Ligand SMILES: *[C@@H]1O[C@H](CO)[C@@H](O)[C@H](O)[C@H]1NC(C)=O
C-alpha cells in the first residue's frame with residue numbers, strides 16, 4: 001500500500017515504477033537510499049524489491065542493490081533483503097545539496113561549481129567553440145526520440161582538422177549521471193583554454209582529434225531535470241506497454257542478443273530494447289563510431305558515467321573473455337587511477353567490466369572495441385561510492401572534474 005502522502009504526488013504502475021502526475025516533479029523528500037544484499041539464488045526476491053523500489057541505482061550488480069524507496073515501502077524492502085543498510089535517510093535532502101541549476105554565464109571556471117540546464121549546456125558548447133574557431137567546431141550525430149540533436153565539439157591541433165587518430169568521449173548516456181556532463185565539458189574546456197599556455201596540453205591536442213559529446217541522452221537528461229531526478233534511460237516508448245525508456249548503453253548492436261547482461265522487461269532500468277540498435281540515440285552514436293573507424297581510426301574511447309569510482313574495459317558481455325590488449329588496457333588504467341589518487345586521494349577500482357563490476361550486453365565499450373576497432377575503450381564510473389550517488393553535491397563538481405582530468409591526461413600521454 002502506498003501512503004496517502006505519496007499518492008498525492010505519484011502513483012505506481014502495475015510494475016511499481018514511479019510515474020509522476022502530469023506536470024509534477026517527483027518529490028523525493030523522505031525517500032530512503034538502502035543498500036540491500038540478497039541471499040544466493042534469490043532472483044524472485046530481487047524482482048520483488050525492484051517492484052517496490054522507486055529506482056534501482058546500480059541495476060545488474062548482484063552482490064548488493066542500491067535502491068531508492070518511499071517511506072511506506074522501506075520496511076517491506078528491508079524485510080525481503082538478507083541484510084540492509086541505510087545509505088541515506090532522506091534522498092530529498094541530498095538532492096537539495098546539489099544546488100539549484102545556475103543561471104547561464106559565458107564559460108569560465110565557475111561553470112564547474114554548479115549544475116546546469118540542457119539549454120545552457122548547448123550554450124556552453126557553442127560559446128566555448130566560438131572562442132576557438134580555428135581549432136574546434138560543433139558537430140551533431142543524429143537525434144533523440146524527441147528530436148534533440150546529439151551535439152558535440154570536435155577539437156584538433158596543429159595537424160589540422162581530422163588529421164589524427166580519434167579520441168571519442170561520451171557523457172550522460174544515463175540521464176541521472178550529471179557529473180559526467182560536467183566532466184566531459186571540463187575536458188573540452190581544458191583542451192581548448194590551456195592549449196596556448198600549457199605545453200603538455202598542446203602536445204596532447206596536437207596528437208589526437210577529440211570528439212566530445214557531453215550529453216548523448218538529451219531527452220533523458222531533460223526529463224531528469226523537469227520530472228524525475230533519478231531517471232536513467234531514454235524516453236522511447238514500446239507499443240502495448242506503459243513503461244518508458246531503453247537503456248541506450250544496453251542497445252549497441254554487438255553481443256546485444258547474449259542473455260544476462262540487460263533486461264527484456266521495458267520497465268527495467270536496463271531494458272535493452274526490442275532489437276539491437278533500435279534507439280535513435282544509438283543510431284547517431286554508432287554512425288559516428290563507424291565513420292571514425294573508417295577514417296582516422298579510434299585510439300581511445302571513454303564512456304563517462306557515475307557512480308562507483310571504477311575504470312573498466314572490455315568485455316562486459318563475457319566475464320571469462322580477455323581482450324587481446326588487456327595488459328595495455330590495465331597499464332593505462334593503473335596509471336590513470338594513480339594520477340587521480342595523487343590529486344585528492346580518490347580511490348578507483350580497475351579491471352575488465354564484467355569480471356570487475358557486472359555483466360552488460362550491448363554496451364558501448366564492447367562495441368567500440370569489437371566493432372569500432374578502438375585501440376582503448378574504457379568506462380569511467382566517477383565519484384562517489386554511494387553516499388550521494390548520482391546527486392553529487394555542487395561543491396564536489398570541481399574536485400571531481402579536476403581529479404578526473406589528471407586521469408584523462410595520463411591516458412592521453414600513454415595512448
Ligand atoms: C584496426 O586498427 C588498427 C590500428 O590500430 C589498424 O592497423 C587496422 O587496420 C584496423 N582494422 C580494421 C579492420 O579497421
Ligand SMILES: [Zn+2]
Nearest residue numbers: 174177305306
Ligand atoms: Zn551509467
